Amino acid sequence: MKKFNADAMGETLLRKLAGGSSRRSILSRLGAALVAAPVFPLLPVSRAEAAKPDRSPETKTYFARTAQTKDDTKCDYWRYCAIDGALCTCCGGGIHSCPPGAEPSPVSWVGTCINPDDGKAYLIAYRDCCGKPACGQCGCDNTDRETQLYMPQLNNDVIWCFGTSSMEYHCSTAVLVGAAS
Template sequence: MNRIDRITEIMARSAARNSSRRSFFGRLGAWLTVGTVAPLLPVSRAYAAKGPQALQPQEQGDPTSCDYWRYCGIDGFLCACCGGSASSCPPGTEPSPITWVGTCRNPVDGRAYIISYNDCCGKAACGRCQCGRDEGATPTYQPSTSNDLDWCLGTQAGIAYHCSTSVVLGPAD
């Protein structure tokens, strides 16, 4: 018997002597319990109740105009013209959980901000304030930054596109 086989045999016999199925299932149960209880900790509940706080930079301009600073990478109908706002969907629609992102420069403070573009889904297309800017857009082989895809696929409403919002996520620097 060669040396590696002998060492492997000794380690396997030692593991078999010092462990049992009962202890394995006991440890497995403990880890499963910890894994299911961890999301219920008070820290997690406090964060969920508060929710993430969106950064609201100083703004100027008309959110119903395609030249509004947040719309540098938008493609579609502006929700600000369709009963919503620049950052919220109109009633009766739901935001797509899948988004594309862009980086736009705010003319008020001169800083660049990361913008999340969300499609609002569930109604027929709004048809007002069509805007198709694609500053810094990449080809569709990098879909997280492409504005040419239908992002309503992840909603309960299906693929009925209504309009698009632009939510400021934070400064790009």
């Protein structure tokens, strides 16, 4: 089985973004923080990976047992297991697309959600779309494995509009990053 390292993946993504972005300073600062932080935690997926994943219904959270894969404008869509905010799919955007005029944040919090169609876990990046007033449509607040501020990358209350031209929060997307196991 291929080893999954979410921290390394985060850094690779950030480096790619930093290379193609004019906002290098903030991204390089974040990159430095990820590398330098002595106690920067491993994501739960990396820890869970040590044990053989068990996706039986008894080990699934309430959200995972009741999630669906057909309608991404509903709070129970499988990728939204740890989303907080307005769904961009209800605001003129898409599952990984910002509505017109809004700007995706290059950094985000993450969730590990199970797709009920194949029973596998995937890493989801909840990237905020920024620069317009709060959309107000389809407000959701799902909290599977959502933690507190001392683990900010797993906290869904932070306004993640860093490195964007405006820090005003508009809505949230759920970008598929990769398989978590």
